[in-house]
Amino acid sequence: MKTILFDMDGVLVATERMHYEALNRVLDRAVGRTMDWGYYTQFIGSTTTFFWSTLDRDFGLNGQTDALHQAYTQQKIEFLKERGHTPVDGSPELVRALARRGYRMAVASSSPMYEITEVVTALGLDGCFEFLISGETVEHPKPAPDIFLQAAAHMGVQPEDCIVIEDSSNGVRAAKAAGMTCIALRNPDSGNQDLTPADIIIDALGDALHQIAGLTYLATDRLCLRPFTLDDAPALYELCSDPEVSRLTDWKPHESVQESEDVLRTVFMGTDTWAIVRGFDRRLIGAIGLMADPKRDNPHARMLGYWLATPYWGLGYATEAAKVVCAEAFEEMGVQLISAYYYADNTRSQRVLEKLGMRYEGRLRAASRTWDGRIFDEVCLSKSRTEYLQDCADAQGRTNE
Incomplete structure (x- = not known):
């Protein structure tokens, strides 16, 4: 790979x-x-x-x-x-x-x-x-x-x-x-x-x-994270045409394979965005990426974003993918801080970010609008490279005990 x-x-x-x-x-x-x-x-x-x-x-x-x-x-x-x-x-x-x-x-x-x-x-x-x-x-x-x-x-x-x-x-x-x-x-x-x-x-x-x-191709026990290609358009449309996937996002459900192809060209390809695919059958199940945080004027900060198709919710895939992406960012890409934001009622994302050891920063009231106009409070968590390295050292210490 x-x-x-x-x-x-x-x-x-x-x-x-x-x-x-x-x-x-x-x-x-x-x-x-x-x-x-x-x-x-x-x-x-x-x-x-x-x-x-x-x-x-x-x-x-x-x-x-x-x-x-x-x-x-x-x-x-x-x-x-x-x-x-x-x-x-x-x-x-x-x-x-x-x-x-x-x-x-x-x-x-x-x-x-x-x-x-x-x-x-x-x-x-x-x-x-x-x-x-x-x-x-x-x-x-x-x-x-x-x-x-x-x-x-x-x-x-x-x-x-x-x-x-x-x-x-x-x-x-x-x-x-x-x-x-x-x-x-x-x-x-x-x-x-x-x-x-x-x-x-x-x-x-x-x-x-x-x-x-x-x-970079990244791998976990169950997943492969790889770059998107235009060949992913039909599978992406199948996932992103589901209204439930976009319910807590700022993008609307895709209406055609051509729209999914356009999104691949303009949003996913050529950026630090990975397709999340299952390792055993290479089935596309979601996406995860790092991007500039618009709320931080810091070239060494990145914002983590991800989504999964509904059949794969609750299986630990998001946490698994996010852990390896954060490791890549801190260890290989020179990133000094990773932030993440979730809509206040999105408890699934909250649990994922907490499992990553991210620290609570605050709540921005009425800060985000979904594609269909609904307004949500936005909760921010983050983790610095120093905190990441300390967490790794602590985990290693527990393993050696």
């Missing part, structure tokens, strides 16, 4: 413009022709075999592809000697951050293996990846899913437990065809790629470092 598959060109290293320049230099010398950038972008994310067979057809290379490939490779080597490998902004930091958080990682690139090895070494990321996989070792190139399915098989994981980071239309389509979650980087150097099938689209790895590193 903690497996990340990286594309290389355009995700780890900025190579596409250099490849394009090298190719045009070789073509100009050999046949007196060059290609425009729009034509070149069809090859981004595909293999060398597809690349040269298409050029042979369109440029009338008349069997010169082997010689031109050698010349192209030599030209790239010369450029790299002059310019070195330039990482995509934020890529080394992202890989190292994920490695620190215990993610298993592999590179699954359409490039030849010697190029993959060279790039990973040049970026100082050798020890971060378990496998380096070239598209030249599979039968069908991207957008076929072969390379990602092979990567999952090598790592002994299921496709649905993998997250792919891609920058090309071919790569995104391959990831989704493999049944994997896909994060697409909108990289200007990769041309106008169609990334719409991706689950999440980001504009910069550096800016989104916390967002991506925050896609």
Whole structure:
């Protein structure tokens, strides 16, 4: 459940413009022709075999592809000697951050293996990846899913437990065809790629470092907490169309699967919000998240929010999920204080928060309005990191007695 598959060109290293320049230099010398950038972008994310067979057809290379490939490779080597490998902004930091958080990682690139090895070494990321996989070792190139399915098989994981980071239309389509979650980087150097099938689209790895590193899978004895994807829309609609679920919230019951999909895009995805799923059957049963507390001007404070579908009330799931999220926040995310608010007559939430060891702060009278206009008093509890660590030490002491 903690497996990340990286594309290389355009995700780890900025190579596409250099490849394009090298190719045009070789073509100009050999046949007196060059290609425009729009034509070149069809090859981004595909293999060398597809690349040269298409050029042979369109440029009338008349069997010169082997010689031109050698010349192209030599030209790239010369450029790299002059310019070195330039990482995509934020890529080394992202890989190292994920490695620190215990993610298993592999590179699954359409490039030849010697190029993959060279790039990973040049970026100082050798020890971060378990496998380096070239598209030249599979039968069908991207957008076929072969390379990602092979990567999952090598790592002994299921496709649905993998997250792919891609920058090309071919790569995104391959990831989704493999049944994997896909994060697409909108990289200007990769041309106008169609990334719409991706689950999440980001504009910069550096800016989104916390967002991506925050896609941590958390597990308890009975639950798995994972990022939401658009594939969750039908199940989310089934849960959130129940009026009882939204009775004590500020959102109205969902009226269509499309509305649930919109909520996924605008509220749940790309934030520190986890889908709560049962471990034994992976059934979606609710959501839990951390967000900025609008009542505190403190960048190190977070507000805890959660909900469960009605069939799963009273089974201890909310407490179980909240405990592991609070541990993640205090131990890994640098959070110094977690607050939580509940409507004054919501005794279920009150019991959950008390089981977390949260301290009573106060009651705000007539402070909150539900989606249908009802007004409630709001009760606030909170817990600091210092209190969390003390509670952990006390619990450990009791265990050792």
